[in-house]
Amino acid sequence: MITRRTFLARWLKTLLVFLWAFFRKPFSGWGEGDYFSATGFVGKTRSGDYEKFYINYWKPMRRIQAERWKLEVQGLCKHPRTFTLEQIKTFPVKTRSSRLKCVECWSARAEWRGFAIAEIEKRVEPLAEAAGVIFYCADSYKEYLSRENLNREETLLAYNMDGKPLTDEHGFPLRIIIPFKYGYKNPKAILKMEYVANMQPGTWSKIGPYSSDGTILPGYDHPLDLGKKPHRIPGGEILHY
């Protein structure tokens, strides 16, 4: 028989469960799953080591084997050719600390080491009509960048991050770092470069509401390495933190 006392006790328990469910912090295991670690694949990851530097990939992809990898450079250039990882590591080194700003609102800073695109251009000699490059990536992602932007001081092709070779998650073995553009203009796990005469929208700009230009606009940033606290940014490369 339900007395007034048992009814109130049950009602109170229900209320406490409801309040606990409403205000509790989610369990660490309840977020986005770590689907790829210790597998032969790599894909979008935000847990474990990557809570401070999120990983986005267009599609999950098989990890790249260093010994099999080659960078193919073709299109509007006089001497199309391929480069091995050992060859590109002989180019004069360029190091730069810069913040990668994602259009999703987060950002993270790292020290990138690699080389300037001028090293490749010296060897393949792009034709005068080559206005830009399309980068083809291992996850089927495709992105265009103008030669003007690729040859800016801030831009580099990176194979190291914070003193270590790029992990598969961060784009092993080679990626672009162009810190005045949103992350989707920083292709990674690059397999091929094609010199072209005209701008072409990349994968992300084609499927979503994302501009082909991708310049970082004035607005707000939530840096992962600074506790996601919102920072107002003036537009272009984030330099002040």
Added chain:
Amino acid sequence: MTGRLNIHRRAVLLFAYCFLAGWVLTGSEKAWPSPMAEIPAGEFTIGEAVSENSLEKRTVNLEAFFMDTHEVTNAEFSGQFPQHTFYPGAEPHPVSLVTWDEARQYCALLGKRLPSEAEWEKSARGPEGRIYPWGNKAPRKKPHPYYSGLIKRRVGLNRNDISYYGLNDMAGSVWEWTGEQVDGKIVVRGGLWNLHLDYEYSKTFERNLLDPDRRFPFLGFRCARSK
């Protein structure tokens, strides 16, 4: 009869006056092609204590001056700098990707100059100290939401973004160079803030600082002239 003659004389005089006035105005337009609004002399409130991106709130007194009613367009800019290129159809869009020096040169070629920060703020804010050029209420309708990039439109198209003095696009469209320098950076005013696929208009007192040699697709300018 005398009255009729007087009417005819008056009509002729009125016609001559209108003709001369039109000629004088046309002459003025040749010197300063884009329309300008006169901002009267007097005090106004600059800055806002609640915003970290604004000047400290105080009262400033300015002489009268003129300000372009709209941002300089691609068509206008390429009239002075023929090497300036833009996509077909973008003639009436605000010019962008110009450095601070190029903006200053353009204004100087037309006998104008970039506005000071105070002139810019007074033009946007009006005598009532408005938060937005149109008043104190944030608009319910967002400027082109759900897109990560900037959508350029014909200058003056947004009928809501008009200030007390009749100036267009001072809260939206593109950011604008001013003539003001702070620690080697230039004060820019009045564009959109990106909030991840959403945007908000700048408030009339908000400022942004950029390096003078930068070219950005979100950055243009308008000119001013002393009276």
